Amino acid sequence: MTALLLGALGLTLSLIVPGPLARAHWPDRAPAAAVLLWQAITLAAVLSALGVVLAAPEELTRAFGSGKPVAAEGSGKPVAAAALIGALAVAAVIVLRLLVSLWGVSRRSRARRERHRLLVDLLDRAEQRQELDAGNVRVLQGNLPLAYCVPGREARVVLSDGALRLLDREQVDAVLAHEQTHLRHRHEVVMESFTAFYRAVPAALRSRAPLDAVHLLLEMVADDAAGKRTGPAPLRGALERLTDAVPLAEEVVPEQDSRRRRMARLASPQSPSRALTGAVVAAAVALLVLPTVILVVPWLDQALAVWPL
Amino acid sequence: MALGDLEREIMTVLWERYLPMTVREVHQELARERHRDLAYTTVMTVLDRLAKKSVVRQIKDGRAYKYAPVQSRAEMTAAVMMDALSGTPDQDAALAHFVGALPPEALRAALEAIQQER
16 A cells, blocks of 8 residues: 555656646746755655555565465565565665766766866957956857856856847846856756756656756746846846847747746746745655655554564 | 966967967967066976867977967857757756756757858
């Protein structure tokens, strides 16, 4: 029973919840808490999968063993022991697969960023950023308006001189504040963990929704921090100019939607909803604690009595 | 002068000439055009470092070595921008966060169009 319930929970969290949650607009009012909720959902799904793997063999041997009480005492033990070892092995494989994926993703991105940082440092047009006081800004020569950051121990914020020509001073400051927030809050670590999880999950069970939703939420967190520094108007202006300057293909609808959501927040900034933030954090905690208390602890109680330890 | 600035200045000299240069030529150019009075060995060390990072090519010319950038400044800039724009989150961790919610595919297309105009 425990295995069934945990399995249902895990499937609900990984297949049913992500779609509607990614489309919902209420997380826009508490983006940081919503990121926490996505992390709790992902972690709870992993824990459910582990729970199924550990509980199912034990429950099956117990169910079949109880049918023949005489034999259970003698012949049940080796079967139960084999089931336990098998379950532990599968659980270990799941955990290992996740860790290997995380290690691979962070190693590859680190190498790539390292190389990228070396090149932007060499290509930097230092004379064009004299009045920008941040030491980690680099300017690339090119008409294409670009603004991005390269995270890492020696992080960089990169602007093209096309972007510098397009934006006024206030807007440049807003863009820099936005990028520096990504760097200061280590948003790349959050994205890397979701990427690693996505890559480790079998194709039938995974969804892109968490990746895209968390990415958008992190942009909103950075928007809010930049808005606090410069007011929302310059950032909104910068977003508008940067987007309008590039002739966009019409087919990219989801990106357009996320841009609209960010613009709407910047157009009518609401004070962050404390009640909503509290409720979302509480939901995230409950998602991790409740299944453990309601399902796992009673099962563990029974299982420990039977396990051949 | 910090090592990073030194590397950048020397790259600028090499990019402006674009033809292979000896250490002595780079050294003279730095002194004459950029008023950098550096030790000859410093210039040599930095050129060596740049070659190790494979942004500069070392060419044997008789008994001396000459140095040339592996790509022109414009080519390398375009490559860096492409690198920043590629890499969707599901393939691997995105390299960078963009300020605009500019779809990377669209930006890539725009960049390629600009490249072809040249």
